[in-house]
Amino acid sequence: MSPRRIAKFNQVVAELGDLVVASNPLSGWPGFLEILGTRRNYRVALHVSTVSPHARHDHEYRFQNPADAPAVSTLNENGHPVLLGTHVSDGSVVFVAIDGTTRVGREARFSILFDRRILEEARATGWSVYESRKGERVYAFPPNLFPAFMEQIRDGEFLPVQEIAQIAAASGAINAGSPDAAARATRAVEVLVRRSGAGRAIRRAYGHACCMCQLASDLAVGAHIYPVEAPGSTDHIWNGLALCPNHHAAFDRHLIWVDPNSRQIRLHPSLHASSAWNRGAMHFVDSTGVRLTPPISAQHSPNSEMFLRRYQYFSGKYSWI
Numbered sequence: 001m002s003p004r005r006i007a008k009f010n011q012v013v014a015e016l017g018d019l020v021v022a023s024n025p026l027s028g029w030p031g032f033l034e035i036l037g038t039r040r041n042y043r044v045a046l047h048v049s050t051v052s053p054h055a056r057h058d059h060e061y062r063f064q065n066p067a068d069a070p071a072v073s074t075l076n077e078n079g080h081p082v083l084l085g086t087h088v089s090d091g092s093v094v095f096v097a098i099d100g101t102t103r104v105g106r107e108a109r110f111s112i113l114f115d116r117r118i119l120e121e122a123r124a125t126g127w128s129v130y131e132s133r134k135g136e137r138v139y140a141f142p143p144n145l146f147p148a149f150m151e152q153i154r155d156g157e158f159l160p161v162q163e164i165a166q167i168a169a170a171s172g173a174i175n176a177g178s179p180d181a182a183a184r185a186t187r188a189v190e191v192l193v194r195r196s197g198a199g200r201a202i203r204r205a206y207g208h209a210c211c212m213c214q215l216a217s218d219l220a221v222g223a224h225i226y227p228v229e230a231p232g233s234t235d236h237i238w239n240g241l242a243l244c245p246n247h248h249a250a251f252d253r254h255l256i257w258v259d260p261n262s263r264q265i266r267l268h269p270s271l272h273a274s275s276a277w278n279r280g281a282m283h284f285v286d287s288t289g290v291r292l293t294p295p296i297s298a299q300h301s302p303n304s305e306m307f308l309r310r311y312q313y314f315s316g317k318y319s320w321i
Helices: 003-019 117-125 143-154 161-171 179-205 245-252 269-274 279-287 304-313
Strands: 020-024 031-035 042-050 060-064 080-089 092-099 111-115 128-131 137-141 221-224 240-243 256-258 265-267
Touching (some): 042 060, 060 080, 245 256
Antiparallel strands (some): 020 031, 080 092
16 A cells, blocks of 8 residues: 555545545555446546656656556456546646556556647647557546546547537536536536447448438438437437438438338428529439438337427427428
8 A cells, every 4th residue: 555646546536526426545556436427427446647747758748657556457347447647737637547448457567648738738628639659548638527538438439529628618617616517518428429329320220321312431420310418318229310411410400301100301491492503402402312211120210209209309490391
């Protein structure tokens, strides 16, 4: 047991404040931490170190496992392994962290290397990511976005940095230390994670082709019919459609209506009107099929109830039908 390692762990617990449900420093590498979530709490095997400059390059920073520390651990499967470095500048704390799963059992000395810019970006925007040559992602964020970090790595998703930064700003999580700000950010990240995870499954079900125009150059995205943010929404494939970017945009803007029973596609009158003079709109209208192309397996066919719930949830958006 190392007093220095325990002190570093306790420092992180203090920074997290009311987000901490339970903690036990144990040996300090790792300590046990349970963090407040919105859908679920996060049980973490937390390995804490300190960020410092690397002498090799001015722009390069790092944090290391302690020379005499035990191996990276899951605490007997009781926590998700996270390696975390703390960086303090002018009283501002930034966490730099990675998913430690691939390093479980590692006893030899190692360094987590990253570019200094992610510290600056995390302070400015609330979120930044550095990807190493080996493909390892190093995340930088203020302490109250720790639940949002856990939400991503637990589900194995990588979300666009700009989207997370926008969430951090909108939720007030950059400068506000309250659990409410953290909860708002985490809920928004949860929505993005669900969309991303469900989207992959939906695309596979449709052979990565748009079910409205059959564009199949791996450009299709998976879209929920009854939206993910709506009460009682589900991530089942039958609540999704594979759509090309154009049909996805039109579907999201309620310019496309699909008959829940026949799967016939109807386009908003404005699209037909603009096709009379705009070549792009003409191509869009002409390329749209009469009915949805079904997925590869019938079990994944859209559930009629999902369309009905969509039209009820967005009541008023489909008055043109």
